[in-house]
Amino acid sequence: MLVASSAEAAKEIMKTHDLKFANRPKLSMPDTLTYGSSDITFSPYGEFWRQVKSIAVVHLLNTARVQSFRQVREKQTALMIETIAKSHKSVIDLSELSFWLVNNIVCTVSLGKSYQGLKFTDLLERFVHVLGALCIGNFIPWLSWIDRLSGLQDKAHKVAKDFDDFLEGVVKEHLDKRKEWDDQSKEDRDLVDILLDIQSANALGFALQRETIKAIILDVFAAGTDTTYASLVWSLSELMRHPRVMKKLQQEATEVAQGRSMIYESDLDKMEYLKATIKETLRLYPPIPLLIPRQSMQDVKLMGYDIPAGTQTIVNAWAIGHDPTLWDEPDEFRPERFLNSSIDYKGLHFELIPFGAGRRGCPGVQFAIVMYELALANVIYKFNLELPNGVEAKDLDMSETNSLTLHKKTPLLVIATPRF
Ligand code: HEM
Incomplete structure (x- = not known):
């Protein structure tokens, strides 16, 4: 296994030799959880991956589509604000509210409606726990009996079954709805409708299986919700610990809002300090600290080392974000470091790679950042x-979970007082 913990090595893997490292290793947990890795994230590099990724980008994740969901985001954000306002100074759980905000937006635009009330928090927690669990059989196949004995495999099958029950219900609902319409305008179709359209038109050159449809929905659901809400909670937690930063951000928001009741998406480009705060959060708490494993497809020489084809490769984005040779006082939360700096997280600056980079980099950056x-x-x-x-x-518990996604271990509980 190859582990890259410097910006230089990350650049070699995700830029110089990106194509050679564009594969994903076949791992037993993702295989169990994502219908034999027939989703976007874990599918091997090749034509199938290109096609399924392209469906998600064209119909959900490109700039124009992301902009078209603006009303959904503004409505769900307003609802979250309303819920906080109604708390009347009693304790509220900002982790839970952040989860529901993100999940409602993701579900509304991809599945056609929100599913608030279902036990998603628990399901998603079990999902990322199993996905990120150390699975001995991936490294030493003849020891895979340990994963059976430890109960890991049973847990994975149970989570997969629970998710499948939900996803099967979503697909059935959409199929039933289709019986009632056939001339619905294209704009009203959500991602599931589009996937079903593609399936019935047989438009890909290969049959789009029901399981693949569920795997793609699962990808968007899990990759979209878990990462974005984890980041929102980390930002809010760091702001609680840094009143100076909070005050500066509130000043910026007040100036931009000009007395209006809410900040709108058209205001966001004027909020430099907000953007710096988000970059600083993603540097300190990359939601997927080790990104998603890659695999070399050919022999390659990397920084003087010979790496054989088939090597599992991990890029440690967390270590790079905390590297003292790249960052002054790396453990300090100081958004100012990003003011007047061109460093961004979009995959061109390898000192900040929370979304990965290159061909296998995250296609959901815009979708995530704007919400x-x-x-x-x-x-x-x-x-x-x-x-x-x-x-x-200073005593706020900032301990981190130990799973694929980096979450704050304990919920962020606060008392909110309206500012005006
Ligand atoms: C703060 C939010 C997010 C973060 C930090 C994040 C991070 C990542 C990372 C690190 C990867 C692997 C990159 C690599 O291997 O180089 C990834 C892949 C992916 N992400 Fe995101 N993500 C976020 C939000 C989203 C959203 C909102 C969606 C969709 C709605 C999404 C969909 C995907 C998909 C489909 C992949 C697989 C790409 C591939 O293998 O080709 N992500 N993401």
């Missing part, structure tokens, strides 16, 4: 937040 910016801007614009029960900011 993240809008939610963060509005929460801090509308409310002053304090920790309950006399907890001091």
Whole structure:
């Protein structure tokens, strides 16, 4: 296995030799959870991956599509703000509210409606826990009996079954709805409708299986929700611990809003400090700290080392974000470091790669960032937040979960007071 923990090595893997490292290794947990890796994230490099990724980009993730979902984001953000306002200074769980905000947006635009009320938080938690679990059989195949004995495989099958029940229901609902219409305008079709259209038109050159449709929905559901809400919670938590940064951000929001009741998406480009705060959060807490494993497809010489074809390759984005040779006082939360800096997270600057880079880089960057910016801007614009029960900011529990996605271990509980 190859582990890259420097920006230079990351650049070699994800830029110089990107094509050679564009494969994903076949791993047993993703295989169990994503219908034999027939989703976008875990499918091997090749024509199938290109086609399924292209469907998600064309119909959900490109700039024009992301912009077209603006009303959904603004409506869901307003609903979250309303819920916080109604708390009347009682303790609220910002982790849970962040989860539902992101999940409602993702589900509305990809599945046609939100599914609030279902036990998604628990299901998704089990999903990323199993996905990120150390699976001995992936490294030493003859020891895979340990994964059976440890109960890991049973857990994976149970999560896969629970998710499948949900996804099967979503597909059935869409199929039933289709019996009632056939001249619905294209704009009203969500991602599931589009996948079913492609399936019935046999438009890909290969049959789009029901399982592949479910795998793609699962990808968008899990990759979209878990990462973005984790980041929102980390930003809010760091702001609680850094009143100076919070105040500066609130000042920026107040200036931009000009007395209006809400910050809108058209305001976000004027919020330099907000953008710097988000970059700083993604540097310190990359939601997928080790990105998604890659695999070399050919022998390759990398920084003087001979790497054989088939080597599992991990890029440690967390280590790069904390590298003292790249970042001054790397453990400090200081958004100012990104003001007047061209460093961005879009895959061109290898010192900041929370979304990965290159061919296998995250196609959901725009989709994620705009909902993240809008939610963060509005929460801090509308409310002053304090920790309950006399907890001091410096004592806020910032411990991290140990799974594929980096979450704050304990929920972020606050008391919110309207600012005006
Ligand atoms: C803060 C939010 C997000 C972060 C930090 C994030 C991060 C990542 C990372 C690190 C990868 C692997 C990149 C690599 O191997 O180089 C990835 C892949 C992916 N992400 Fe995201 N992601 C986020 C949001 C989203 C959203 C909102 C969606 C869709 C709605 C999405 C869909 C995907 C998909 C489909 C892939 C697989 C790409 C491939 O293998 O070709 N992500 N993401």
